[in-house]
Amino acid sequence: MARVHRHTVYRQPLLPLWAVVLGVGIVIGIATYPFYGQEYVTSLLGKFLCYAIFALSIDLIWGFTGILSLGQAVYFGIGAYFVALSLKINYATLHPTRYGGTIPDFMEWNGLTELPGFMEPLLSVPFAVVCALLIPTLMAFIFGVITFKRHIYGVYCAVITLAEALILQDFIIEYQAYTGGFNGITDYSNYANVYFLWVILAVTVFFYIAGRMLTHSRVGTVLRSVRDNDVRAEFMGYNVANYRIFVFCLSAFMAAAGGALYAAWVGLVSFLDTGPVFSIEGVIWTAVGGRGTIIGPFVGTFLVKGAEFFLSGVLADFWQLIMGGLFIFVVLVMRDGIIGSIGKWIRRHRAGSIEQIIADSDAIAADRQRDFRPAGASRQSEEV
């Protein structure tokens, strides 16, 4: 029953050529930088890549599905803490303190004499990595079921996630014997070498391509329809809660992976990586770069964090103010962010000038007028 028709749908290819070229260029640039560049910048690159994964995870739920989470750092942070604890515990067993203790220093300071039983499994780094990835995803699933199944979203959801982040932050500070408290976890052997940078790079590329594939798929279109009009989607047969839970869990997994890599790369994690400030920073990077796009989060993260690096020496006191101002500016003036605005500009130029658009529209309206039949002209029989 195939019909021949002249109509075509405008579809972006899954991986446009310009994106592939740009992506390969960036990957090669970052992968080779350690061989000739400054060590300090290399360490920043690794950090920024982890942040870029974090920002993408926010973009998937916010830009594409319309869920604003102000507590995404919860998943990043728990992923980071699992890995950091594991590495720290392993480091402590191999490097006894001057008193001969083989447990992490912050545990000693808090009066513990041996490793708590429930932490012993963390001696295995692979196990810790699995926990780092799965436990945040499980938490996200539980959160999703409790919140989305009850149709709680929008502002209320944002506030609940904010509360989550605050609670976790307080929890970490409170239970300092197990978490390192205010000082965080530091002084452990971290993987700050070029090969691990390649690992981080590979994971970043993987997540970005996976994100592109997801948003390009039918599920991506459904997520966008949930974002645009969740009532219409529900009455069109979609279980909106299930879709939200799905993308929320995926996003938590991604954030957790970013956190795990971060802990291994940087060598210091603290409650600051789990709280509302870091969560909102991620939202800002995504907003600036362009929510609802895939490379937007990457661009926003590197741009804002890069600017912070270069300018905070000069403008240290004002940096938070500038960040806040930047967020307000983007939300009010440039809603689509940098990448989104560029995309819009390109599309408008492709469509032609304003005069051309108006002329086309007038022509279509004129055709409709000509084809209009007066009321009642075609009615053959009146039943009433």
Place this chain on the structure above:
Amino acid sequence: MQAVLEIDKLTTRVSGYTILDEVDLRIHANELRVLLGPNGAGKTTLIDMITGRYKPTSGKIRFRGHDITGLPPDRIFRQGISRKFQVPNLYETLSVFDNVMVSLKGERRVFSNLLRRTSPEDSDRIWQVLEWIHLVDKANEAADTLSHGERQWLEMGMLLASGPQLLLFDEPTTGMTEEGKFQTAEMIEKMAQDHAVLLVEHDMHVVRQIARTVTVMHQGQILAEGPLSEIVANETVQQVYLGKGGNGAS
């Protein structure tokens, strides 16, 4: 003919107010039923009950033999009931084509949609629907660029694509030009050849154009039911709704 939708003694009380009062309604396959009534009569609430937006206080709704009372909206859709809202509800940033594509009859579950591609048959069906609603030339435009009448038609197209057995239209000609209303009424009449249709309308021109059996509601109750000619002649209906000159609302 078999009754496709059976509503028995449907009652809804909220905060002491009775919004629907023991409503009985039967709609048959391929029937076009018009639902009239002044504002506040309970017409939209009735549609909300049928489509699962709210749960009734008592009473039963049966669709093709299955009890659907109180089911969630997405499940009721999958039983075969599609609803058009009073204000056009579209996916604003999606293209016209994608609005219809995502509404196509078919798989709704998350994991089944992960690897789903639009088949040639699906694509043909979408173009068929777009031709029907006169929006072929706007297929790649975002839904929020359409005029009001086009938005109404797009939503109707989405309903058509979803392949239901029962279509519920809530004042679909609101805000349209005379030409638009005429074409919309024609579309609905054509749809009724293959679907059961319940049409809530205020515009008497449209009603006179396509109505056969009419049900009139007032203050949550069914006031009268019958062919349009009887309804127009019914004195109670005249007093309550049409006004003593028989002029018609809006």
